Amino acid sequence: MGILLGLWFRPDVPLGLEPYLPIAVVASLDAVFGGLRAYLDGIFDDKVFVVSFVSNVVIAAAIVYLGDKLGVGGQLSTGVIVVLGIRIFSNVAAIRRHLFHA
Numbered sequence: 001m002g003i004l005l006g007l008w009f010r011p012d013v014p015l016g017l018e019p020y021l022p023i024a025v026v027a028s029l030d031a032v033f034g035g036l037r038a039y040l041d042g043i044f045d046d047k048v049f050v051v052s053f054v055s056n057v058v059i060a061a062a063i064v065y066l067g068d069k070l071g072v073g074g075q076l077s078t079g080v081i082v083v084l085g086i087r088i089f090s091n092v093a094a095i096r097r098h099l100f101h102a
Contacts, residue, residue: 027056
């Protein structure tokens, strides 16, 4: 729903927040796929999902912000993307195994 609203309204992202948008999207996707995996495993908890979603975005953005202040924002952004990417692919693999019983 949020993606459709974003495509429909096309909000402008302030210039200062642009470096954090890809990090926030990847952190959000990590929480979503983690929640889907938990749902399929029968251990989903909506409170845990909301906390995971918010904390993933906040922590990832804080790491990138700290990197920007230290002058190594690009390297820390890459590190966050790699770590969250690994988690996303791990969750997708578990979801695939669950759905296809492999």
